[in-house]
Amino acid sequence: MKQPTFVPVGVSGGIGPFRSNWKPLFKQLLVWLSPFVVFGVFLLFYHVNPLRLYGSMVQSTFGDLYGLGEVLLKATPFILTGLAAALPAKAGLVNVGGEGQLAIGALFATGSAVFLLERFPAWLGIPIMLLAGALGGALWGMLIAALKVKGRLNETITSVLLNYVAGYTVAFFVHGILKDPESFNWPYSPEIAWTLRLPIFDGTRLHVGFIIAIVLAIVVWYVLAKTRLGFRIRVLGSNRHAAERAGMNVNRTYFWVLVAAGALAGIAGMIEISGIEGRLRPTTGVNYGYFGFLAAMLAWNHPLKLLGTSFLLGMISVAGNTLEIGSGLPASSATILMGLVLLFILGGRRRAKR
Amino acid sequence: MITADILTGAIRSGTSVMLASQGELLSERAGVINLGTEGSVLAGALGAFATTVWTGSPWLGALAGGVCGLLLSAIHAFLVISRGANQLATGLTIMFLGIGATSFLGRDFVSEQIVGFNPVAIPVLSDIPFLGDILFNHDPLTYLSVLLVPCLWYVLFRTRIGVILRSAGEREEVLFASGINPKLVRYLAVLAGGFLAGVGGAQLSLAFTHSWVENMAQGRGVVAVALVIFASWLPSRAMLGAYLFGAAQALQLTVQQQGLGISPFFLFMVPYVLTLVALLIVERRKHSNTPEALSRVLAGEGGG
């Protein structure tokens, strides 16, 4: 039976540089301002001064080094889980599994830090921990890949279902053998050694994981845009039959692309633990996979544009806290603003050509 | 006894997922993936609950729930079909918007009480031993949802409307040739999908739980989207998948009460793992013994 063909969802297409069509500046401005105007009316309705609130939101994100650091900090995992969606998308695959791959990556990274790397020096311990995180994510990605290649299961559904399984797996471990003996039986892992924490930039909470994420985005972009391998992936993504006719081993490519995607998301998990959290909790990194997926789709799966969209999502998240505290409105108001901004951006530009 | 409980639970807790996945199926048949289904389910749950509070009529509530689900999916339809926005990104955004908007608007309804839909035993049939309780003692929305499945199948595979709808997802050229605007068809399919997801939400709030709290769909809309792929875009299999998922949800709670010494965290995974396993078995069979012949029977001659 034939599956329905879908309207382009941006899973295929070229990997050229920024394909921005320079529309009149006015239109761009309108797209960016409209959601804030709409939301401003909403605020007035609840007796909140929108201008003052927007002012304090800008202040909290760009007002000082700390605020900017928070935005970049928030964007870091989005970049990596975004890559975990964008890379397979270029091969024509929809990987929604960044969420679970991040979780398992964080689990492996924490496990290695707690049981193995306690006394390792930073220069050795951190790279091993990074590899452990990548391995965890890769294994989870491999599960999806194996089900795809051997079981012929659609990767979208398996990655969604496995996200839930991954979440409960992490919960199982932090409620069990990874439970900190000094945390009064609460479900947290022990704190990892200070030598295993990523260095941070003074005056912020931002850590070098941010740079790792950017470097990986550039690497992924380079591989896709500049190498034979990347070319083959893109051919596969835009026309599977052509790739088959050209003698490409389609299944093998699918397999390794999904594994690589898992590794990228797994690194995101490691960075969360080593860079900011210090210990694993059942809630570590929840929703980061979905936000990364969103960032990737907003960027039409372009690894470098992804940096921008991740930054945008990070900014909205940080400003959302300010919105809530400053306005006295419930947390959901920040989610509404995010939805509005993204919808206007999505609707405000023309479809990228396939 | 326990089997009967689980099977009853399967239908009770699977119905909202089932309705949402039937809606998503329509939308995808016309070529539009709507990840915003979760949002539509929530909008439906709140709209239905609020209307029932105001009017006292769960039937008006269910209708309003459908309309709320439809309205949210209309945003998706506009952005994707008219503006050519990325479907997956738009869907995910709609999902977040739906969660945010319903949480915000629903604050005053958390403490409200409704009568809602209650199980109605069908005379005679409900007296059948074993099966009677499982199948014929449910709320009206559940009965309707079961009737919906063959109707959808009939419309999709036996009527001209169905051909048009599927053509929008498969062979646009055919529609152009016969002077039908595929965009319009897609619009209608997405809106109908949103309506069904909204009714699914109504079942959740009016019949299953009789309450509204923020984010009460808890991923049921996401699972519904996944189930459509599981179902190979066939209404009957989407129903099966949803009941399987519901059964697994009920099963894990029942198993816990037996005190078997299985970690609850493994039991939490059961619905998802079981769906995966079922998927594997179904796919295997399809590729080994009964390939296209069976699927053609299931799907009717227009199935693909």
Added chain:
Amino acid sequence: MDKRLGKISKAMMYGVLAMLLLITGCSQPSGNSGPAESAGSNGEPSASAYTDAVAGAIGTGGKAVGFIFVGTKDDYGYNQAAYQGSVAVEKAFPNLKVLRAENVPETAEAERVMEQMIKDGAKIIFPTSYGHLDPALNVAKRHPDVVFFHQGGLKTAENLGTYFGTIWEPVYLAGVAAGKMTKTNKLGYIVSVPIPQVLLNVNAFEQGAKSVNPKATTTVVFTGSWCDPGQQANAANSLIDGGADVLTQHQDCTKTVIETAERNNVMTVGYHADASALAPNGWITGSVWNWPDLFVDMVKTAEEGKFKGSIYDGKYRGTLKDNVVQLTDFGKNVPDDVKALVEETKTKLINGELHPFAGPVKDQNGKVRYKEGENPTIEQLESMDFLVEGVIGTIKS
């Protein structure tokens, strides 16, 4: 095309180089000190610091009080109770702005929210969920002039005290009532995940029921979520099908279970909030928090510069006696002898004659956890990791 591409990659490289340069100015967090003092906090010089010794004390001179919640205020549960406390603070201190943040995850994200509140002038902060403890401790280190009141924590710091209520006392009393009322001797307890606070309540309930009805067992069901009405309904139905005739719960939203029980003519015991209106027939009683007076007193103490050395500087636990936790009124179908028995037990609890967990206490496997004559401490109780004899369910992982 290619030219532009080159430009972009060049720009990226420069960006990375600039970042690498920045790393030289960055440091690995060492031993005790968390990340460096946040830049940009206005650091208002407290003018009165020299004139009045008390005014310079920690927690004083703030413009606001911050509350962070793990859920939303309208969940009719844990967060609603704490929210009501924050409303009382708002009323009692008109010159202090109350800052609230809901849905704050129990991760490092909470640190940013607290930092933001401090920037906005808060000198007193209430992190109200257990998982906010470690982030609060980190922020507390960075802001020694801010007082933190953490709800439920077992770790403290110079400027961080914890408070909680011994809710297991009224839960025990509710268990006594349930043990008396049950006909099937099967009680059902719907909970989220096996954390100590949850296990403590389940055990207290069973201890209470067992004390008056040795045949009473409590079946515990984990839903895996703090608020999933669908799974709550499933769990309630499934417990009822299994023969339970009293249902209770430890969930953040409590309405679905109570209503489901009422529709099935099964009795209910409430938690977090008085929901007797939802179950006119089946309501037995419930355990609720009473934070308003306590919160107001805590803020007053800190405001007056008396935090150090006060009862809140450490681990404060409000009891039934302190009226920080309460048992609600009984439902109309609770017979007088049951009411009298519960009241009698309550008196014994209040004047210390009775400890719900006085040894010997055995776990599910018959292993003695608290020895004969042993009264477990707050730390022991609040880090509970077992289910007592008579509870059916599994927590091992």
